[in-house]
Amino acid sequence: MQGDFDAMRMSHLFGRTLREAPGDAELPSHKLMLRAAMVRPLGAGIYSLLPLGWSVVRKVEQIIREEINAIGGQELLMPVVHPADIWKESGRYQQVGPEMTRFVDRGERDMVLAMTHEEVVTDLARQEINSYRQLPMLVYHIQTKWRDEPRSRGGLIRVREFTMKDSYSLDLDEAGLDVQYRNHWRAYERIFRRCGLAFVVVGADTGMMGGSASHEFMALSDYGEDIVLICPNGDYAANQEVAVFQRDAPTAEELLPLEDVATPNTPTIQALADFLNVPLTRTAKAVFFVGDSGRFVFAVIRGDLDVNETKLRKAAGERGLTPATAEQIQAIGAEAGYGSPVGVHDALIVVDESIRDSPNLVAGANKPGYHLKNVNLGRDYQADVIADIASVTAGLPCAECAAPLTAARAIEVGNIFKLGTRYSQLLGATYLDAAGESHPVVMGSYGIGSGRVTATVVEQHHDERGIAWPISIAPYHASLVSIYTADDDAPAQAADRLYSALIDAGVETLYDDRPERAGVKFNDADLIGCPIRVSVSARTLAKGEAEIKLRTERESRFVPLEDAAAIVRDIADGLFAPLDGDPPAA
RNA sequence: CGGGGUGUGGCGCAGUCGGUAGCGCGCGGCGUUUGGGACGCUGAGGUCGGAGGUUCGAGUCCUCUCACCCCGACCA
Structure with a gap:
């Protein structure tokens, strides 16, 4: 029986338990899995799985296999090393930053380490799929990914080398994609329940994947990196990156004349409101960024709300945003702490919906120590973009039922994406319909990190003595x-x-x-x-x-x-x- | 990438004013113990992350560098 996963004598077990955890481990899952001889670090964000840990991960993966097979998935295996060509075809070779590791082989060919496998599966699809008769199809694999995170953190929760189950659906049309998307949703619920995880499903950002819809499966944990907003009535749940809330009804009010007012030492919106004795809702806040394109992005939002950078980035059409420096702010005619869009130049003005619906706000005068009263969008300045750029926090009303939302930290253990035809169009993965017309394959992609699931289970199932595995994945x-x-x-x-x-x-x-x-x-x-x-x-x-x-x-x-x-x-x-x-x- | 922190035996740590490196746990041997991380004796194990420098002398001071951790930026 030695070496068998079904039984083991500890006198022969490879790996020793530790009485004390190494000092650089902070999370319970990290400490306990190190102490229990389940994992050992090799480098930052790179771990070996010892026999006990590997036993657990194998069980998690087996559960995933069974449930994905049950919705028609076919397991295959795609490479970890890719020629850069397919990533150039999809455009991501240029889009993705240094988190993708690139190198050249001895023949001077550009290569990459796989972060994910949309390109490869799309390449396979264009070779293998020709006819509508071959669809729908679902393929998946459980494979190593490498993402050179700028910072791996949280012990085993966020690592650079990790194993992921990723499945890819191939369909004739959106209707077919909807079916596979729902199938995955249900399969994921079964997978996480079988692993003993408590989780919620939330709407999410589509991020670098592109596509039209995305949901994340979030395991609640104090050590989670994401914040989810949850309606207490179960009407709504979303990642903070994309969460929305019920807006106040527009205020109907006569537009009053613009008025200069001295407001010494009020660089923050709270100080301003206190000084003038007005509610935060009657103020406009300006937040300054510079986009990756080099354009100045001037965000305006009501004083009681905060800007959500993810939403702002999308509204501004920028790939990234960096807070502007005082010099950059002055260069467009604004003033940090006393800024408003009135009279600024060479900036993209992005205005939150709250501003559109709130007349006669107090805003900066773009000179230190002064503000303007009765500032009005449309009359005193124009917006380039009006959008929802507000960050949703606990207590704001649910968009569905107006109940105060609650916020919780969570770990993303799985996600599902509707990719649509982004990759199939770029790489030319098409099929012929019954009429002989060519169409791009409609795709979805669906991921679960098996190692992250394992560590997250430990976060949810441990006490002061150690781990308490659900039997389904216990070593x-x-x-x-x-x-x-x-x-x-x-x-x-x-x-x-x-x-x-x-x-x-x-x-x-x-x-x-x-x-x-x-x-x-x-x-x-x-x-x-x-x-x-x-x-x-x-x-x-x-x-x-x-x-x-x-x-x-x-x-x-x-x-x-x-x-x-x-x-x-x-x-x-x-x-x-x-x-x-x-x-x-x- | 910005800020902060830590690198001393397998793990956890101490090391004062610069003076020839120590403790606990663990590990080997012997003995006594034996239901919630035993005890005694004994032994092995460290170029103090690395490189340069200051000094009669550097774990300790200076410079550079590497690694790892935390916060932020970033991130399917």
Whole structure:
């Protein structure tokens, strides 16, 4: 059985548990997986999976496989090293920044390390798909990706080399894509439920992938990098990057004449409101950026709201935004702290909807210590773009039901994208319809990071003693602990027999047969986190018993030694039952 | 890329005013122990991240550099 994932003697296990976590680990999942001998770092954001960790990840991947197969997915495997040509064809070779690693091979050909596989799957599609008769199709693989993140952080949650299940749907039309999109949505819900993850599904930004729709599967966690806004009535959930809220009704008011007002020492909107004793909603805030194109982007929003850079970037048509410097601000005729769009030049004026609907606001006068009263869009300045550029925060009203939204940190464990025809058009992946006309294949792409799922499960399932795996992805169903001394190895022999019985009963068992003291073995069992612990000692043996304890429970029970394997099997089955992927009963 | 921090034995750390490197855990041997990380004796293990410099002498001071961590920017 040595080397088998179904059973393992700890005396032979590669990897040692650590009493203390390395000092540079911060997240619970990172510390615990290091201490439990599941992962080891090789470099920043680069990890080896040790046998215990690999066992878990394999189970996560197997669950993914089963559920994607169940919606018609066909597994294949695409390369990690790509010729740059296909990335040039899609345009991403130019678009994507240094997070994509580029190199040249010995023949001086441009190559890249795969960040994702849209280009390759589209290349395959243009070779293999010719006719409408061949569609729809769904292919996927579980493959290494490399993304040279400017900063890998959060231990195992955000790494540079990682493994992802990515599937790609190929359809005749949008209707077909809708079907595959919904299929993935359901499959993902089943996958994460089977892994024991608590999650929410939110609307998301389409980012560098392009495409028309995207949802993210977010596992709630204090260590999440994303913020999700959730309606308490379940009417709405979205990533903060794209979240919207119910806007106030437009204010109907006579336009008053523009008026200069001295407002010394009011560089912040709050100071201004306090000084003039007006609510924040009657002020206009100016935020200054310079786009990647070099254009000055002048954002205007009502004083009670904040600018969402993701939305602003899209509204301005810029790939990136950098906060403007004081010199750049003065160059367009504005003044930091006292800025308004009135009278500025050489800037793209992007105005939030809140401004359009709010007359007679207080705004900067573009000179230090002065503001303007009764500033009005259209009369006093023109907007180049009017858009929703507001950042949604907790407490703002739900767009659907007006209930105050709540905000929570979350880890993105999966996402689904409607790509449409962006890649198929650029790479020429087309099919002929029944009338003999050519159309681009309509595509979707769907990702799950298996390692990130694993670490996220640890974030949600641990205590001060260690990990408490859901049985569906635990490295082993049971830890068998023998407690014996050199003088009396009868418990060890009994445990040996129980080990065999457990294996025969189909219980995946991690057998701690080491000649360690009870405390060491119990602590390691708690740390590694198999859901069931079975102990055999002189004490239990005297009564012909074994002790059974669940990782998540405090009390243990004693059962006849000869029945122990069957009982553990039953307990294991019982632990699997709620992890069957179906929605919990209401 | 900006800001901050840390690099000393496998892990966690100490090292004062510059004076020839130490503690705990872990590891090997022997003995005593044996149900929640035992105890005694003994032993192995470190060019103090790297390079240069100052100095009679550098873990310690200076310069450069590398790695890693945190915050931000960035990011399917």
